[in-house]
Amino acid sequence: MKQNIDKGQKINKGHQIAAKVFMVICILYFILPVWWLIVAATKNNAGLFMGTGGPMWFDKHFALWDNIKELTTYQDGIYWRWLFNSLLYALVGGVGATALSVMAGYGFAKFRFRGRKVYFNIVLGALMIPTTALVIPTFIIMTKIGMNDTIWAVILPSLLSPFGTYLMRVYCQSSLPDEMMEAARVDGAGELRTFFQVSLPIMTPAITTVFLLSVVNCWNNYFLPQVVLANTKLFPITVGLTQWQAKSNAGAGVEQVWNLITCGAFISVIPLVLAFLFLQRYWVGGITAGAVKQ
Amino acid sequence: MSKKKNNVVPHGTKSLSTTRANRWGWIFTAPFGIVFILFLVVPLVYAFFVSLYSYTQVRGTIFTGLANYKRVFTDPIFLNGLKLVVLYTIVMVPIQLLFALLLALVLDSMKSKFASVSRLLYFLPYAIPVVIGALMWGFLYSKDMGPFTSLFQLFGMKAPDFLAPGSIFGSLVNMVTWQWTGYYMVILYSALQSIPTDLYESARIDGASEAKIALKIKVPMITSSMVMVTIFALIGTLQFYTEPMVLRNNANSAIPPEYTPNMYAQALEFNYNQMNYAATVSFALGLLVVIFSVLFMTLTRKQSGLED
Numbered sequence: 011m012k013q014n015i016d017k018g019q020k021i022n023k024g025h026q027i028a029a030k031v032f033m034v035i036c037i038l039y040f041i042l043p044v045w046w047l048i049v050a051a052t053k054n055n056a057g058l059f060m061g062t063g064g065p066m067w068f069d070k071h072f073a074l075w076d077n078i079k080e081l082t083t084y085q086d087g088i089y090w091r092w093l094f095n096s097l098l099y100a101l102v103g104g105v106g107a108t109a110l111s112v113m114a115g116y117g118f119a120k121f122r123f124r125g126r127k128v129y130f131n132i133v134l135g136a137l138m139i140p141t142t143a144l145v146i147p148t149f150i151i152m153t154k155i156g157m158n159d160t161i162w163a164v165i166l167p168s169l170l171s172p173f174g175t176y177l178m179r180v181y182c183q184s185s186l187p188d189e190m191m192e193a194a195r196v197d198g199a200g201e202l203r204t205f206f207q208v209s210l211p212i213m214t215p216a217i218t219t220v221f222l223l224s225v226v227n228c229w230n231n232y233f234l235p236q237v238v239l240a241n242t243k244l245f246p247i248t249v250g251l252t253q254w255q256a257k258s259n260a261g262a263g264v265e266q267v268w269n270l271i272t273c274g275a276f277i278s279v280i281p282l283v284l285a286f287l288f289l290q291r292y293w294v295g296g297i298t299a300g301a302v303k304q
Numbered sequence: 305m306s307k308k309k310n311n312v313v314p315h316g317t318k319s320l321s322t323t324r325a326n327r328w329g330w331i332f333t334a335p336f337g338i339v340f341i342l343f344l345v346v347p348l349v350y351a352f353f354v355s356l357y358s359y360t361q362v363r364g365t366i367f368t369g370l371a372n373y374k375r376v377f378t379d380p381i382f383l384n385g386l387k388l389v390v391l392y393t394i395v396m397v398p399i400q401l402l403f404a405l406l407l408a409l410v411l412d413s414m415k416s417k418f419a420s421v422s423r424l425l426y427f428l429p430y431a432i433p434v435v436i437g438a439l440m441w442g443f444l445y446s447k448d449m450g451p452f453t454s455l456f457q458l459f460g461m462k463a464p465d466f467l468a469p470g471s472i473f474g475s476l477v478n479m480v481t482w483q484w485t486g487y488y489m490v491i492l493y494s495a496l497q498s499i500p501t502d503l504y505e506s507a508r509i510d511g512a513s514e515a516k517i518a519l520k521i522k523v524p525m526i527t528s529s530m531v532m533v534t535i536f537a538l539i540g541t542l543q544f545y546t547e548p549m550v551l552r553n554n555a556n557s558a559i560p561p562e563y564t565p566n567m568y569a570q571a572l573e574f575n576y577n578q579m580n581y582a583a584t585v586s587f588a589l590g591l592l593v594v595i596f597s598v599l600f601m602t603l604t605r606k607q608s609g610l611e612d
Contacts, residue, residue, distance in 0.1 A: 025514070029410050033422050036407060040426050040486060046451065047440050058449050065451040114336035121320070123329025129337070136344055138535075138597040140543040142566050143590030144344065146573050146582050147351035167343045175336055195320070201328045230433045232546045237570065248435035255439055256553045272443070275436045286431045290424065 042066070051077065051276035054269050077273035084267065089274050091243060092250035096229060096278070099161070099246055103168035104225035111171050111220050115178020116209060120186065130179070136172040142233050149237045163238040164246070168228045174220040181216035182209075218292035222285070229282060247278045348590070355584035365580075372584040382585060385565040386592070393541040396477050400537055401530065403481065404488035409518050411489075412496040423493065427486040434483060438550035441479045446554060467555035479547055484540075488533045495529035496522055531604045535597055542593045545570075565589045 049068055053061055054076065057069035081089045117123075118130050148167055152158045186209055194204040210217075232248045239245060245253070251274055258266045358368040376382050407426055411419050429437060444450040445466035456463035466475045503525070504517045512520075523530075545566040552559040561575065562568035565585060572582035 029414065030418070033410060033418075037422055037425050040429055040482065043437075043440055043444055043482065044428060044432070046444060050443065050449075064454055065449060110336040110339060114333045117329050117332025121325045121329030121332065122322075123326040123333075126329060129333065133340070135594075136340070138539065138594045139344065139348070140539055140590055140593045142543040142545055143351075143586045143593070144347045145566075146569050146586045147347035147354070148343065149573070150354065150579060150583065151347060151350055166339075169339045170343045172340070172344075201324075201331075205332075226431070230435070232433075232435050232549075233566070233570075237573075248433055251439060252435060252550055252553065255442070255550070259553045259556075268449070271439065275439055279432045279436055282433070283428065283431045286427070287424070 047272065047276050047279075050272035053272070055266065058268050058272065073269065074273065077269050078277075081270055081274060081277075084270060088242065089247075089250070089270070092245050092247045093278060095161075095244060096246040096248070097281070099164050099168065099231065099235075100225045100228040102165050103228035103231075104221055106165070106169040107171040107174060107224040107228075108217060108221040110169060111174030111178050111224075112210075112213065112217055114175045115180075116182050116186075116205065116213075118175070118179045119182035120188075120191065120209075133172050133175055137176065145233050145237055148234065152238055158238055159240050159244065161244060164231065164235045164244075167234060168224075168231060171220070171224055171227070174224060177220055177223075178213070178216055181213065185216075186212055215292055218289060222289060222292070225285075226282065247274070251275060251278070348587070351583045351587045351590075354580055355587050357580050359578070359580055372581055373588065375581070376584050376588050381562050381568055382565060382588070385562060385568050386589075389542050389544050389564050392473075392477070392544060393538060395473075396480055396541055397534060397537040399477065400481055400485050400488055401534055403485045404492055404533065405523070405530070407485070407489045408492035408496055409522065411493055412522070413514060413518070423490070427490055429483050429485075430487040430490075432483070434546045435550055437483045438479060438547045441475070441482070442551050442554040445475055467551075467558055469558040472551075472555055472558040476547055476551065479551070480541070484537070488537070491533055492526060492529055495526040499525045531601075535600065538600060539593055539597055542596060543589065 046066060049063075049066060050058060052072055052074040053069045054071065054073040057071055057073060061067075061069035063069055081087065114133075118126060118133075144167070148163075149158070152163045157163050190208060191204055194208045199207070229246075230248070231246065232252075235244075235246050236249045236252075239249065242250070242253070251271055254267050254271050254274075258268055258271065355372050356367060356369055357365050358372060359365045411423050432440075444452070447453055447463070447465070450466075452463040452466070464471055466472075499522065504512075504521045507517050507521060543566055544564045548559050548563050549567060549570075552561070552563070561571045566589065569582045569585040569589070572578045572585060
């Protein structure tokens, strides 16, 4: 009997080691490209091509501060403008999309109003519609009404989040007991007060998740701004950096700003990575809301 | 599953009068509804409307009915792009799903600091914008700046050209897998965590191996999440745009401007100034994606989590 247990533990140990090796390999796969970016952000053009430490290690010439300085002077520091635009689009779009989703999800979950079923089924159907198929038509409409090449052409369409609404509805159904809302009503609270003072606090985890997902969506936005914006001053970071990349690939000499692309890319990923690290507690739980439906 | 939920909803709303429910239901959902109409319904309807017209230099814009659709479904460029994204879907979606599932199962079977740190690191690429990820991989794939040239030299080999026409498919698959697997893993992992452990405690006492428990108990319990992840990946891949568009700057010869249907629509609009036909391509792609997803959802109806 004892032998059996020992044997079992040995096999278990073998499994554990195999699992750990596998996990380490996967960590390397996911992390090494990011490591490359960190290293590349500290190199100048010469270092990027013929660095003394190779592509995966620092050059003997540490150029991070020079690169950052160059980012503030190159094309009048347009890089920081792009970064600011991205933050603006992501925050305004993210807050707006979250607010609309939270209200709608709550409405769908907690009020049996006429037309609810059809209405919600249409929203569910919209989950299937690829958002990129809407980009060219949106562009044509924006041109017609003269909103093209304004920040609104980017922000307004990003307020739409059928998936966020779906998540909020699932969450409200499973986590907001009707009894509690009834109690608030009996106490004479109006629907708005019930929503703000009783329901919203309970919805916080799901709201954080929907907010993060919306911010990522807006921050990721590339096709739409690339199409509707012509003024380089309005570009988000994604469109701006790819423009530099295209220019660097096509041109030569001073046109090539590889060091600014790597350094700019590195700086631009910091805010979101930090947000995810610090808000980990919230999104890990929240993402489940939509994934698990019991 | 969904039936049960519908039965639960009505009993609690008793105290709310129908008129009041009607009014407040619409008040809460109306702002979303307005945005929904303005930025989803209107563009769709408008795209369809525009696609019914054609522009010629001689006759201006004239109504041509469904002629543009006849053209698009016989257009070799569109059909090739479509074939390509379907191929990407067939290759990429299973890779991502199985990879994410494997990671989620391994992480789920471990309870250690190491496991939670790795979980976070696997997820990290999701926090990096797709454009930046594509830019990065463009550098990594390049002969001069990427690590592969020296890595292969170490073994006395010549590094393959990742940006050549023959290898671009694999390079793009790798890029997307790197970016999205962690996200899907988190969804599947969260689903695994919500399975009550007593379900497999008894199997464990009966001597079932961990692998057997994973395959026979855990995986079946999270099928609805897997279906959902698959639908996400499916819809995302069929509208492939950002990654090939960014990588195109490094791989001009391997990625033509009309590589995928979405890129084709963009090129038609901006390079060839064919607004009506561009709208047709967009609408046709949207329609096909909806058909694909509905088809997939019908096939997996029982497991699907995306139902009312």
